[in-house]
Amino acid sequence: METTAPYVPEPAIRRLPWYLACVSRLRAEGVEYVSSTAISHQLNVDSSQIAKDLSYLNIKGKTRIGYEVKELERGLLDFLGFHREHNAVMMGVGSLGAALMADSGLSRYGLNIVAGFDVNPDVVGTRLGGKPIYDYSDLERRVRELDAEIAVIAVPVESAAEVAQKCVDAGIKALWNFTPFHIKTSPAVAIQNTSIYAHLAVMYNRMPK
Numbered sequence: 001m002e003t004t005a006p007y008v009p010e011p012a013i014r015r016l017p018w019y020l021a022c023v024s025r026l027r028a029e030g031v032e033y034v035s036s037t038a039i040s041h042q043l044n045v046d047s048s049q050i051a052k053d054l055s056y057l058n059i060k061g062k063t064r065i066g067y068e069v070k071e072l073e074r075g076l077l078d079f080l081g082f083h084r085e086h087n088a089v090m091m092g093v094g095s096l097g098a099a100l101m102a103d104s105g106l107s108r109y110g111l112n113i114v115a116g117f118d119v120n121p122d123v124v125g126t127r128l129g130g131k132p133i134y135d136y137s138d139l140e141r142r143v144r145e146l147d148a149e150i151a152v153i154a155v156p157v158e159s160a161a162e163v164a165q166k167c168v169d170a171g172i173k174a175l176w177n178f179t180p181f182h183i184k185t186s187p188a189v190a191i192q193n194t195s196i197y198a199h200l201a202v203m204y205n206r207m208p209k
Ligand SMILES: NC(=O)c1ccc[n+]([C@@H]2O[C@H](COP(=O)([O-])OP(=O)(O)OC[C@H]3O[C@@H](n4cnc5c(N)ncnc54)[C@H](O)[C@@H]3O)[C@@H](O)[C@H]2O)c1
Pocket: 091, 092, 093, 094, 095, 096, 097, 117, 118, 119, 120, 123, 136, 153, 154, 155, 156, 157, 159, 163, 177, 178, 179, 180, 194, 195, 196, 197
């Protein structure tokens, strides 16, 4: 019988990595059990909200004891997909793309950038952190060879729409878009439009005047 994964609202998914960071720290400190109230104090999220978020993962705490830290960490890692390796390609190896390709942290979250693609002849044919940088025109063939399912997009904004479409045509299943061009959601592909500047705007707005 086919089982479908339960639908988890996006705000809940966004909170889960914070819970993971919190329980990973507790596990490293040798703590065995943690209550949603204790997590709540550390993260400023309501404890009933935490219990509800964790129930999506089928993780339930024990009355008066709380959650077993190791089990909770494992459950969060499994659910979030940070344990699985996802092959990704970097589209545009300029200042942002090169920094992301060189970042060893992403692989700890299951994102394995296996190659870069660019149009600049000074960059194409070189390697970065041991990973090859290929010509953009070779994308379709290489995506199949590399078994890549995710594209990280860091090209100039005017090329973003075309690059996104070419990635989808090449069989990519998810786009992590860093350009200011807002890629519209589509049922055929998972899209995350990401801007560190949006967080900066919130910080400026909330700064004491
Ligand atoms: N989301 C964020 O928080 C954030 C932060 C910094 C930059 N950005 C955005 O990321 C993008 C890249 O910024 P950058 O500073 O690295 O720019 P950059 O000019 O240093 O790099 C862009 C690279 O893309 C390559 N490129 C151009 N057309 C291409 C194509 N069709 N296919 C593949 N590669 C192509 C260029 O040759 C270059 O190497 C920009 O759109 C910028 O606005 C977003």
